[in-house]
Amino acid sequence: MPAPNIETIAQLAKRRGFVFPSAEIYGGLASSWDYGPLGVEICNNVKRAWWRWMVYERDDIEGIDTAIIMNRLVWKYSGHEDTFSDPLVDCRACKSRLRADKLENHSGLPIEQAIAAGAVKCPNCGSTDLTEPRPFNLMFRTQVGPVAAEDDPSALAYLRPETAQGIFVNFLNVQRTARRKLPFGIAQIGKSFRNEVTPGNFIFRTREFEQMEMEYFVRPGEDERWHDYWIEQCFNWYTGLGLDPKNLRLYEQPPEELAHYSKRTVDIQYRFFPEREQEEKQWDELMGIANRTDFDLRAHSKGPVDAEGKRLNPDSTEDLSYFDEATRERFYPYVIEPAAGVNRSVLAFLMDAYTEKESERGEKRIVLRLHPELAPIKVAVLPLAKNKPEIVRMAKEIKRMLQPAMRTVYDDTAGIGKLYARQDEIGTPYCVTVDHQSLEDEAVTVRDRDTWQQVRVKVAELTEHLKKRLNLKC
Ligand SMILES: [Zn+2]
Structure with a gap:
């Protein structure tokens, strides 16, 4: 859609x-x-x-x-001085400037004759009092x-x-x-x-x-x-x-x-x-x-x-x-x-990437399904608890680890549901979430923008994991 x-x-x-x-x-x-x-x-x-x-x-x-x-x-x-122009028409009634070739002409006559015959209306005010078309260099x-x-x-x-x-x-x-x-x-x-x-x-x-x-x-x-x-x-x-x-x-x-x-x-x-x-x-x-x-x-x-x-x-x-x-x-x-x-x-x-999707809670979510190559941000690193300094530190370290390889951002300015929604809306293909468990098992959750599915990945393997899934050529 x-x-x-x-x-x-x-x-x-x-x-x-x-x-x-x-x-x-x-x-x-x-x-x-x-x-x-x-x-x-x-x-x-x-x-x-x-x-x-x-x-x-x-x-x-x-x-x-x-x-x-x-x-x-x-x-x-190149011919541009002579021919790179649009035919311009003025409406004498409302003074709007119009392109002759864009006016509705159902008369069957060429546009110049149709205007002269009063068969063409100004789309703004309906008047037929239009000037002759003249070339306007662009x-x-x-x-x-x-x-x-x-x-x-x-x-x-x-x-x-x-x-x-x-x-x-x-x-x-x-x-x-x-x-x-x-x-x-x-x-x-x-x-x-x-x-x-x-x-x-x-x-x-x-x-x-x-x-x-x-x-x-x-x-x-x-x-x-x-x-x-x-x-x-x-x-x-x-x-x-x-x-x-x-x-x-x-x-x-x-x-x-x-x-x-x-x-x-x-x-x-x-x-x-x-x-x-x-x-x-x-x-x-x-x-x-x-x-x-x-x-x-x-x-x-x-x-x-x-x-x-x-x-x-x-x-x-x-x-x-x-x-x-x-x-x-x-x-x-x-x-x-x-x-x-x-x-x-x-x-x-x-326009083509724009989709609306319903969340588990029945809210309307916008998801931009941009091709990973075109997505402005490739990965967002999000801490699950921003009041926990160890989690924040780990998330920021992961962001710095990823950023030489792919455009990465860090965001902790809302709850995790809202953070996901924000990234979906701008087309970020993957979110990486750092939680309490991460401190112990050195692993994070990787969430897919299009399926909302999550997998657990070791931090040591994260760069390669994301590179493979993003499949970026440059
Ligand atoms: Zn007019």
Whole structure:
């Protein structure tokens, strides 16, 4: 049983220190969130699991970490300055700003004509007095150096809206220094920024977010096969970390939804909105796997010319084509791109792990059945009697013994029933309890989060026992 809705997770996240509204003491900022002590751990765990799977456990992928603020020309030639925008509409009656492509349009007409014909209503006030849609660029503008960009256009820069472009402009740097032959990939994790018109739904869509992207370079003609391969790999990555396949599906983007660079894009969707009546509306994007063709490498190259022989990119100093030694051919590789959001993945993992269970006393208990790899805390050491100094001392020693091997906490601020419930609620796979008996037999009780079953384990064997059961890879 996953969480009934995102709101349930948002409340739990705030109450337990996963996610707080950003700068809440000043009233917050729309769609900005701060990650607390447990939130930073689960985010790091998701990123580590992705990096290990994508980079360490393969033979064909390198990592990179590129700048957030880059030369503006990157965004000129990537097409983002011209086309990275949402169609924006204003309601003249209530002044709300709306995304034209998200408005309910049952007229059968294209959205521009439907608005002009008065067939589209403002979802906030019901008025049909809407402006014509106009493009609104989603990139955050900033300036580099002390002169305002209004006075000196060369000072204009953007916060990157995707990590991918940092990879494309370094394609040859990586290929040469790592001596790579096709096919190979470059992976990056980092923050990106999009000035979304309508962010929302907790951490589902935010203006500042963290991406995990990998660009996989292949020979043209082999792109479709690799595309299918990566769709399957990515789907299995999520289920391998505990997402129920029943709550995942593949979504083929129709031609009108495709980004300007894409030949085909398949989204892995998660059932983020199970409360919605219409089944079709319950799903939204978790990860996108795009075939970007040779669009980006070509666009950033000084080589290509148009029909009149004019260089398409007069600013680039490099040709980003690839020379195949074996076939003596030169060409622009095609690119398959699996792109996921860290924050949105965390939300899916939290929603899917959420379960409610009845305790022996008939109380409702929340248990987060997170995969051990993702759980913020792996083990909690709890003394059964906190007024007994020998028990407390022994419990603290056990905590220190375990902490180099796994994330461990100590807690003695409540009775044992409440301590267990707290750990269940944040997804801690194991609790270790030190009791009176422990002082004599040098053994402790290990309790399982999912079954609530307890076993007695010798302290000398405890680290190995937990390591084996947690089966952590990093
Ligand atoms: Zn309105």
